[in-house]
Amino acid sequence: MSHQNFDSVPSMPFAVAPAKRPFFKKKRFVIPAGVLLLGIVMGSCSSGSKPVADSSPIASAAASAAPAEAAAQPAAAPPSAVPAPAAPAAPAVGTPFTVKMRNGDAARITIVTAMRTDAVTTTAFATPPKNGSYLLLDVLWETEAGKTSSNPLYFSAKDASGRKADLNMFADDQLGSGDVLPGDKSRGFIAFDIAPGTATVIISDPLLQEAARIQIPG
Numbered sequence: 001m002s003h004q005n006f007d008s009v010p011s012m013p014f015a016v017a018p019a020k021r022p023f024f025k026k027k028r029f030v031i032p033a034g035v036l037l038l039g040i041v042m043g044s045c046s047s048g049s050k051p052v053a054d055s056s057p058i059a060s061a062a063a064s065a066a067p068a069e070a071a072a073q074p075a076a077a078p079p080s081a082v083p084a085p086a087a088p089a090a091p092a093v094g095t096p097f098t099v100k101m102r103n104g105d106a107a108r109i110t111i112v113t114a115m116r117t118d119a120v121t122t123t124a125f126a127t128p129p130k131n132g133s134y135l136l137l138d139v140l141w142e143t144e145a146g147k148t149s150s151n152p153l154y155f156s157a158k159d160a161s162g163r164k165a166d167l168n169m170f171a172d173d174q175l176g177s178g179d180v181l182p183g184d185k186s187r188g189f190i191a192f193d194i195a196p197g198t199a200t201v202i203i204s205d206p207l208l209q210e211a212a213r214i215q216i217p218g
Contacts, residue, residue: 091214098144099212101205105146107180109203112138112187114216120191125170131159131195134168135216139175141186149206150186151177157192158200160218165194 091097096110116133119126135157141150152175157165168191175188192199197218205211 091212093214093216096140096142097212097214099203099205101146101148101211102207103146105148106144107148107150108142108144109212110140110142111201111214111216112140114138116196120168120171120189122172123170129193131165131193133194133196135165135192135194135199136171137190137192137201137216139188139190141175141180143180143182143184147179147181149177149179150175152188152190153177154204154206154208155190156202156204157194157216158202159195160197160199161195163195165192165199167191168193 089095091111093111093114096108099107099109101107115136117136118129118133120134120136137155139155141148152167152169156167159165171189171191173189175190176186178186180186192201199216199218201214201216202210203212203214
């Protein structure tokens, strides 16, 4: 039996496996990783450039509260209106008042006193009052502007029910009829036969149109 000599047969070398490349050198890994990193960097830049006031909850709350506070503030009060001039006081006993007598003429009249009496004269023309009493007025007449004339017929009276009183033309020291020059005065009595109570005395102009009135307490 013969023996083969293996020494003379060259042995085949084993195939050496190629060495593996590191994972960070592989293109399939490097490209996606670079894209991911670039996205992260861009996102950080965009978020960092956003104004702080936009993302602050305190600033947002303050901004939203500003319109509400403005709406809650009351509207400015309008400027106070100029007060209307006070109406002239109504004529009263003892206080002079002006009566326009037409054409720019004006009389200044004062009912000095107003009294109730049962008689207005001591002459033969004395008669008792038909309506309960006489209203006796002590009248002062002055000219305030232009020229005026006093006259008992410029006076009339009504009682509280609106009934016209009777003028007594026989009162002692009755107010005279005639011109009253500026700076001059005329004074005298006027008597009405009228029911007791409040009375209204009316003063007329020369055309017998009402020019003023005065309330006489009862």
